[in-house]
Amino acid sequence: MIKEELVEYAIRAREKSYSPYSNFKVGAALLTSDDSVFEGANIENASYPLSMCAERVAMFNAYMSGVEYDDIVALAVVADTDTPVAPCGACRQVMAELLPRNTIIYLANLKGEIKECSIDELLPYSFSGDDL
Numbered sequence: 656m657i658k659e660e661l662v663e664y665a666i667r668a669r670e671k672s673y674s675p676y677s678n679f680k681v682g683a684a685l686l687t688s689d690d691s692v693f694e695g696a697n698i699e700n701a702s703y704p705l706s707m708c709a710e711r712v713a714m715f716n717a718y719m720s721g722v723e724y725d726d727i728v729a730l731a732v733v734a735d736t737d738t739p740v741a742p743c744g745a746c747r748q749v750m751a752e753l754l755p756r757n758t759i760i761y762l763a764n765l766k767g768e769i770k771e772c773s774i775d776e777l778l779p780y781s782f783s784g785d786d787l
């Protein structure tokens with residue numbers, strides 16, 4: 656699947672965002688080696704810290720659907736930002752644990768800009784289970 660197609664999935668997932676407090680909709684789409692796509696959108700709560708980011712919803716959705724670590728190929732994230740959206744620190748930490756190191760992360764916006772990066776670029780010198 657080409658990156659533009661995966662970003663399209665993320666754009667469609669973004670429409671499912673429940674974000675009445677921030678009005679900032681984020682969509683995500685996780686791609687597996689058999690070309691399956693697992694979507695996520697940010698889901699907020701009146702108790703703000705309980706809100707969940709789109710990227711984590713997509714990763715948890717994939718794992719709950721039976722996807723295994725080694726099946727994961729790419730993750731696209733999109734928001735209506737001036738430059739390709741930057742994932743929050745919490746999502747970077749979860750990506751570092753749940754996605755294989757060579758997963759391609761596509762950061763996108765609604766202007767069609769797509770930035771490609773790796774988990775190590777997003778979260779260098781990361782904390783992991785090996786540190787425990």
Ligand code: THU
Pocket residue numbers: 674677679680681696697698699706707708709710741742743746
């Ligand atoms: N948000 C995401 O979904 N992903 C990110 O990486 C950044 C932030 C959401 C959380 C909240 O619902 C809204 O964007 C504003 O912070």
